[in-house]
Amino acid sequence: xxxxxxIVVGGGLAGLMATIRVAELGVPVELFSxxxxxxxxxxxxxxxxxxxxxxKGEGDSTARHLDDTVYGGDFLANQAPVKRMCDxxxxxxxxxxxxxxxxxxxxxxxxxxxRFGGTLYHRTAFAGATTGQQILYALDEQVRxxxxxxxxxxxxxxxxxxxxxxxxxxxxxxCAMDLKTMEVRSxxxxxxxxxxxxxxxxxxxxxxxxxxxxxxxSALFQQGVHYANGEFIQVHPTAIPGEDKLRLMSESxxxxxxxxxxxxxxxxxxxxxxxPVPERFYFLEEWYPKYGNLVPRDVAxxxxxxxxxxxxxxxxxxxxxxxxxxxxxxxxxxRKLEGILxxxxxxxxxxxxxxxxxxFPGMHYxxxxxxxxxxxxATNVPGIYAAGECEYQYHGANRLGANSLVSCIWGGMxxxxxxxxxxxxxxxxxxxxxxxIYDRERxxxxxxxxxLVRQEGSENPITIWKEMGAxxxxxxTVVRYNKNLHQADAKLQELLERYTRxxxxxxxxxxxxxLSFARELYNMLVLARVxxxxxxxxxxxxxxxxxPDFPERDDKHWLKTTxxxxxxxxxxxxxxxxxxxLVPPRARRYDMTK
Amino acid sequence: MAEKKTVIVRVKRQASPExxxxxxxxxxxxxxxxxxxxxxxxxxxxPVTRDSKQTTPVSYDANCLEEVCGACAMIVNGxxxxxxxxxVDTLQQPIRIEPLTKFPLVRDLTVDxxxxxxxxxxxxxxxxxDGTYDLGExxxxxxxxxxxxxxxxxxxxxxxxxxxxxxxxxxSQFVGAAIISQVRLFNMHPTGAMHARERLDAVMGAGGxxxxxxxxxxxxxxxxxxxLTESIADVNRxxxxxxxxxxxxx
Numbered sequence: 001x002x003x004x005x006x007i008v009v010g011g012g013l014a015g016l017m018a019t020i021r022v023a024e025l026g027v028p029v030e031l032f033s034x035x036x037x038x039x040x041x042x043x044x045x046x047x048x049x050x051x052x053x054x055x056k057g058e059g060d061s062t063a064r065h066l067d068d069t070v071y072g073g074d075f076l077a078n079q080a081p082v083k084r085m086c087d088x089x090x091x092x093x094x095x096x097x098x099x100x101x102x103x104x105x106x107x108x109x110x111x112x113x114x115r116f117g118g119t120l121y122h123r124t125a126f127a128g129a130t131t132g133q134q135i136l137y138a139l140d141e142q143v144r145x146x147x148x149x150x151x152x153x154x155x156x157x158x159x160x161x162x163x164x165x166x167x168x169x170x171x172x173x174x175c176a177m178d179l180k181t182m183e184v185r186s187x188x189x190x191x192x193x194x195x196x197x198x199x200x201x202x203x204x205x206x207x208x209x210x211x212x213x214x215x216x217x218s219a220l221f222q223q224g225v226h227y228a229n230g231e232f233i234q235v236h237p238t239a240i241p242g243e244d245k246l247r248l249m250s251e252s253x254x255x256x257x258x259x260x261x262x263x264x265x266x267x268x269x270x271x272x273x274x275x276p277v278p279e280r281f282y283f284l285e286e287w288y289p290k291y292g293n294l295v296p297r298d299v300a301x302x303x304x305x306x307x308x309x310x311x312x313x314x315x316x317x318x319x320x321x322x323x324x325x326x327x328x329x330x331x332x333x334x335r336k337l338e339g340i341l342x343x344x345x346x347x348x349x350x351x352x353x354x355x356x357x358x359x360f361p362g363m364h365y366x367x368x369x370x371x372x373x374x375x376x377x378a379t380n381v382p383g384i385y386a387a388g389e390c391e392y393q394y395h396g397a398n399r400l401g402a403n404s405l406v407s408c409i410w411g412g413m414x415x416x417x418x419x420x421x422x423x424x425x426x427x428x429x430x431x432x433x434x435x436x437i438y439d440r441e442r443x444x445x446x447x448x449x450x451x452l453v454r455q456e457g458s459e460n461p462i463t464i465w466k467e468m469g470a471x472x473x474x475x476x477t478v479v480r481y482n483k484n485l486h487q488a489d490a491k492l493q494e495l496l497e498r499y500t501r502x503x504x505x506x507x508x509x510x511x512x513x514x515l516s517f518a519r520e521l522y523n524m525l526v527l528a529r530v531x532x533x534x535x536x537x538x539x540x541x542x543x544x545x546x547x548p549d550f551p552e553r554d555d556k557h558w559l560k561t562t563x564x565x566x567x568x569x570x571x572x573x574x575x576x577x578x579x580x581x582l583v584p585p586r587a588r589r590y591d592m593t594k
Numbered sequence: 595m596a597e598k599k600t601v602i603v604r605v606k607r608q609a610s611p612e613x614x615x616x617x618x619x620x621x622x623x624x625x626x627x628x629x630x631x632x633x634x635x636x637x638x639x640x641p642v643t644r645d646s647k648q649t650t651p652v653s654y655d656a657n658c659l660e661e662v663c664g665a666c667a668m669i670v671n672g673x674x675x676x677x678x679x680x681x682v683d684t685l686q687q688p689i690r691i692e693p694l695t696k697f698p699l700v701r702d703l704t705v706d707x708x709x710x711x712x713x714x715x716x717x718x719x720x721x722x723x724d725g726t727y728d729l730g731e732x733x734x735x736x737x738x739x740x741x742x743x744x745x746x747x748x749x750x751x752x753x754x755x756x757x758x759x760x761x762x763x764x765x766s767q768f769v770g771a772a773i774i775s776q777v778r779l780f781n782m783h784p785t786g787a788m789h790a791r792e793r794l795d796a797v798m799g800a801g802g803x804x805x806x807x808x809x810x811x812x813x814x815x816x817x818x819x820x821x822l823t824e825s826i827a828d829v830n831r832x833x834x835x836x837x838x839x840x841x842x843x844x
Binding site: 020021024035036038039040041043044091094095096097098099100102103104105106107109110127128130133134137138141142144145147148156180209210211242243244245247248335339343346347348349413460462463466505506508510511512513514 | 657658661701732
């Protein structure tokens with residue numbers, strides 16, 4: 001008898017929800033994660049999760065949520081999947097509430113909702129300022145329950161290396177490496193759901209966690225999985241700069257009334273709170289009277305860049321603006337934002353309840369990702385599915401705040417059942433696949449490791465990574481010029497060449513983190529080229545993709561999904577029409593009601 | 595020319611569980627707002643000791659770097675804490691970095707904390723739901739109740755509270771404060787409370803709440819300021835009540 005089996009790669013919100021859905025359907029799941037799933041990057045999400053529950057009598061609806069999301073994404077998202085997500089969102093909140101997520105409450109004991117960027121409605125449910133952590137834990141607990149019942153097997157501390165493809169190009173499982181023993185092993189399954197999150201590490205420093213390298217996405221791309229809209233990278237307007245990471249200061253700070261400003265006088269050295277209000281420039285409120293501090297992230301980020309680099313009004317002459325909460329009562333701040341205030345206090349050493357915070361934009365999210373179809377979260381390779389930040393489906397050219405958690409969970413809800421249906425419909429399941437198919441992929445991966453360990457050279461993987469990050473941040477984030485993009489690609493090619501001479505400085509076969517990092521680094525360099533070349537090709541400005549030489553959105557030529565395809569070591573682009581069947585494209589403006 | 599400011603770091607190295615442990619010292623260029631993670635990355639980029647010996651990068655766990663994932667717990671200058679929030683300028687030098695000692699060592703600063711997740715399983719630390727189907731809203735909850743439960747749900751499973759607990763040792767199975775606090779959290783939730791009995795049975799078993807000897811070290815090192823001793827006292831009361839009722843009517 002044929003028994004279906006599904007592999008899920010990644011244990012953040014998307015991966016955990018996919019796991020739950022598959023297990024609920026009675027199909028065994030093997031869940032792979034680099035870190036214990038409870039430490040996944042979803043834990044860093046702060047502000048909240050969107051659902052049009054309309055609990056404040058504002059007339060909100062899922063149709064308005066759809067409109068805000070599509071408009072916020074500058075019409076690049078396929079609209080039918082976005083509609084299904086927005087329609088499902090209120091039910092997702094109910095489900096999370098039943099799982100025990102400690103959402104903030106109103107005096108009546110209902111869930112409370114707050115405002116977020118790119119909308120005029122109170123649509124964001126929240127658990128203090130650690131909403132992602134709370135939701136991740138709830139899903140982690142449900143998966144632990146399935147694990148206790150023997151319906152889920154976890155492989156924590158394993159890293160994904162590649163898909164196992166048979167001679168017909170169908171996915172029959174995955175190849176992974178145990179990060180402790182360094183053992184490489186093939187795992188058979190009927191389908192693999194990829195839920196491996198973002199790719200912040202490509203930019204060196206970002207708001208992302210260490211594991212967010214995009215390595216799995218890139219490895220799959222190099223095996224023939226298409227990658228869509230890679231050039232759309234979200235730079236969050238408010239992060240605390242740091243050498244190891246850019247720590248996010250949630251949009252919820254502005255949702256709760258936080259105001260962004262700089263002194264009107266360049267280089268004004270007075271303590272911020274001694275500067276009289278008329279001498280402060282609340283530039284977002286002045287430039288965007290309708291949305292004010294809650295314009296979408298791409299708009300706020302470009303405004304801060306303009307203030308700092310064109311108007312030369314950065315605080316203390318530095319690349320920084322004030323994010324000010326000091327006018328909000330302490331009790332409110334502690335109840336609704338404690339998690340992020342604590343981060344500022346611990347890492348900067350200043351209490352943001354008493355002093356305006358100094359923030360600057362930082363790479364935060366990738367709207368682009370693995371290409372999936374509109375209905376089943378299926379990639380172009382049979383048996384490979386994708387959900388969460390690693391895919392491209394829901395956010396178009398710019399993601400609205402608090403839409404990521406809902407898209408991750410919804411993505412898992414789609415991919416889980418779709419993969420089960422596919423597995424059950426297969427004539428020949430994994431049990432009938434010849435062992436040679438699995439041995440072949442394992443041998444290929446082991447050969448890559450052996451070559452890396454033996455390699456003699458003078459290049460250090462961390463140095464190459466830092467150089468990649470610096471170049472990508474400088475040329476491929478907020479403001480993009482074709483000349484610089486081509487320069488960035490030339491740099492990536494130089495780094496790929498130097499990569500052939502890296503020296504691991506650790507040749508052991510036990511918990512060798514240098515080896516696994518070197519594997520990831522190669523994949524990062526390839527994916528960085530997809531991002532950079534995609535940006536160079538797209539001669540327009542749309543959402544987070546901004547080219548001063550092509551300042552307007554150009555629907556005639558560029559209302560298209562970018563689809564990157566790997567062909568014998570070269571990157572080729574194709575372009576697909578976007579589904580705009582529900583909300584006709586219109587100009588995107590935030591200085592007035594849309 | 596003024597001498598460049600440097601940071602002196604000593605790391606306890608151990609290549610594998612069977613290998614001998616030993617200390618290595620490094621001298622790193624100082625930069626503003628440096629933390630212990632940056633020190634470890636510097637060593638990986640230039641794996642050379644202070645006395646110019648070639649060495650290997652240090653093995654360690656880290657992920658979010660903002661003290662919310664729990665991964666990078668280690669002992670810094672004698673105190674268990676998260677390496678990401680251990681800022682160099684607040685630490686006495688040489689900065690001494692060691693692995694947690696109450697968990698099996700993997701390599702260098704990497705330890706295996708899987709036992710904590712296994713114990714969460716034993717304690718049935720979840721809200722049992724009927725399924726992910728659309729069954730309407732969750733139970734009403736007062737803002738007060740939420741504000742009491744929320745701090746408990748911020749536990750990052752770092753293991754620092756186990757590290758400092760004298761009752762957690764080779765001769766005991768004590769699950770530790772973090773796990774007991776989760777029992778309290780789930781017994782607080784309206785749906786979770788329907789299954790409080792099962793959790794209390796588990797926490798009254800071997801290595802359970804009775805093993806706490808009230809040293810109160812746990813609450814001192816918790817990076818999230820979770821009221822761990824209150825949780826233990828509360829779960830103790832619940833367990834006692836269940837035991838007495840069981841004895842009277844069992």
